[in-house]
Amino acid sequence: MPDRALRVRNPLPVVAVVVIGLLLAACGGGAASSATPTINLYIYPDGSGAVQQAIDTCNAASGGRYQISYQTLPTGADGQRQQLVRRLAAHDSSMDVLALDVTWAPEFAQAGWILEWTGANQTQATTGTLQGPLATATYNGKLYAAPFNSNTQLLWYRSDLVPTPPTTWAEMINMSTALAQQGKPHYIEIQGNQYEGITVWFNSLLASAGGSVLTPDGSAPSLGAPAITALTTMQQLATSVAADPSLSVQMENDNRLAMESGTAAFELNYPFVYPSMKADKPDLFQNFKWAPWPAVTAGQPAHVTIGGINLAVSAYSKHSDLAFEAALCLRNRDNQLVGAIKGGVPPSLSDLYTDPTLIAAYPFAAEIQASLATAAVRPLTPAYQNLSIAISHAVSPPSSINPQSAESTMASELKDALASKGLVP
């Protein structure tokens, strides 16, 4: 019987052709242009157009020596970090300038992924820059990034409900309780979800109470009595009538929405709420005022944790000199002003805060500058991610905090985290 089984064509050549075809299609990616070097800027997506404008300005000013290309990262900080880490760990040479969140510089520096800023570059990056942002870009005494923009929280309140703003947390909670008894809107809006935001809240309270998360050399947890004070404050607020019922799931945006809905009297949040209130609720906006962050101890001003973005140069970049230059251009005075006004992100250069153009868009410029000058930073350690998770888990939900046990749990978890021992939850 003829072996008609072999009428079936051998599938292997077909498969090989398909695979090779796919590979060829993939390799069709553009050849590297040898004319003008491209500096790839990896940064968050900016809907306001401020970043693009900065890029265009710098490209024009480069005199043909380089062209910056806008490569978007995901919107969320975690997504950005993942993308950057994955590619840096693979020594990807197509990344040049990286936009880092303020907590990442020590981690990236320790791993050898970003270059140190020295000499003239260092001088240019540090001159005129506010102390707080600069601290976040420094690790082991070396500068690893140039501060780009910054951010800090203020106390926002409704002047129709609160004639004079409170100066301490205890005072604020009392005011809120009084308002509640009168049946008026009284919530204190703050970020209580189990994420980075609650770590920021705890860090600010801790610094304002005179303590810090780690010892100065970053090798061991410090916590102690100030931490107990901070934890007690959080627990008191969360269990008082001042707490929004959704406190334990709230993030910055939820606080903004609650304030705009009229149920809240106080809000601890970033300046983005100001233009938003103006646009969304013009009637409430009439009475929408700001004040510095409340202190923990009367007479000792608060230290608010700063946020923001720093620009670093990848250690695997093929054009590191040009990358430094591009980064310095992107964060120069003019571009930071554009970023502040168009993009809504406070600048990191101190003299911009006395610029009339900025003050026109930021009536609260003075308060922000003051806050940035006395800012608290989150622990500057490569193990920061682990620390943050340990902290946010220990203080969440805020209503169930037992200050003594939370402090000791935190201390032991932080010790493990610093040694990168054990699992993170």
Next chain:
Amino acid sequence: MTAVLDDPVERTSPAPPAKAAKLSAGARAERRLGWLLCAPAVLIMLAVTAYPIGYALYLSVQRYDLRFPSEAKFVGLSNYGAVLSSPYWWDAFENTMIIAVVSVAIELVLGMALAIVMHRTIFGRGLVRTSILIPYGIVTVVGAFSWQYAWTPGTGYLSGLLGGAVPLTDRWQAIAVIILAEVWKTTPFMALLLLAGLALVSEDLQKAAKVDGASGWQRFRYVTLPLMKPAILVALLFRSLDAFRIFDNIFVLTSGGHNTGSVSILGYDNLFTALNLGIGSAISVLIFICVAVIGLLFIKGFGAAAPGSDLRD
């Protein structure tokens, strides 16, 4: 191609003693054909996964923190020891088992009901079947967003249902919400596979049972269900393998916060957030072992047949 299939009957009876040691030309050709047909699938699966799986196994016996790359070193099984002695692993394991068992059980019952509706509904067939399949076709993270917004106080329409509490921050309420999201999403998958099994139950048997006086429920229990056993087992097998590795829904709904994380979320956190490649890979291997045990349980224990395994070699 048809030459080798001329005699299906002969295949199932024992080979006559005359064709002892040597394979006939026909059997050899059949073998070659079998390998050739399997080749593309095997090649691509091997090429893509051999190195990654091998690398993951290799990493799991290293102490390798990506932030301290120079300190990487071989540590044997100590990563596994660290994972298995960590309360976080056992919490995550407990969550995973609860979510997997409960959601698969509900999906089986609901999926059966849906399969029957799809099979027997007398009008509106197209609409019903399309509606049933849509939840499965929606991108998982989108479905999860839908549930998250629905349960967020203020924004959502379901948030008032549980008396003003915040469901997503209470461990058991959040787990219930996660199970709901999982069930909504994957019941169609079960329903589809069960429908295939349901359709193979012969009408004649049903009619015969009816003639013998069996009620609808009895017909279902004694005629339909036993005949559907292979389909049920395959559906359960695949669904359980996936349920144990649940990730997307939990990630969007709670990010694993408030002790609602599954083992996959634990692996993700340790691998991508803490950049601890050694521990993260050890967790992955442990997840794999658990899933393999589940698979073996179904195949050996309940007899979920690997298709074609009854054909003698």
Next chain:
Amino acid sequence: MAVTARQKAGWATANTVVVALALVPVLWILSLSFKDPTTIGDGSFWPKQWTLQNYRGIFKTSEFTRALVNSIGIALISTFVAVLFASMAAYAVARLRFPGKNVLIGMSLLIAMFPAISLVTPLFNIERTLGLFDTWAGLIIPYVTFGLPLAIYTLSAFFREIPWELEKAAKMDGASPFQAFTKVIAPLAAPGMFTTAILVFILCWNDFLFAISLTSTTRARTVPAAIGFFTGDSQFTAPTGSIAAASVIITIPIIVFVLLFQRKIVAGLTSGAVKG
């Protein structure tokens, strides 16, 4: 057998319940996509203020459209290749005798079972070295690989149930081998193929982890990953409206796909070759 009014009412109720439960979350996303951004937080199911702003927003740049095109193209190609390879392997597993069959099944199950989170980074490294990173092929190849186990298993199960003797019977009745295949076997195999195709398509469509890890620009980024790039009005504003609008848009192809194929699948599954 006449259908009683009671039976009709019973099925009507069953149908309504099923459709409602399946579609309420979908309608919720639909409603969110039409809500004016200032009223997103108002907690009502239907919008009090209807607007097309969210839809206009996502189509303002070509990013989302590119992501849609990528998603559809990559999913279709992956499905086609996966079903093709799986059919060949499933046919062999269900119909032929050869050693190593259990090894194949075992290997596919192993691949289906291994957590994808730890495979992502090595895959990323391989693809970067081969130049496949951020390309269609870079996603198609993993999707085919991870779709194969499910496809092989499902198709083997289907193929085993097909009465292949019918082909022989048809030929004895005078049909040519080609006629026997297309008129007898193919219709019996079709429901299984379509079912498998839908399952694989949805697997590719749904994937988030590989999409976010193996792409970096709009060249290959698919919709689930693209959603992670949506921005709100400011740094902290969640782009709820945009996400909802994007979700509605990406559900439409699925609805179309399902509508077209559900008839073929279910009709084929329920006709059954063994009856009569």
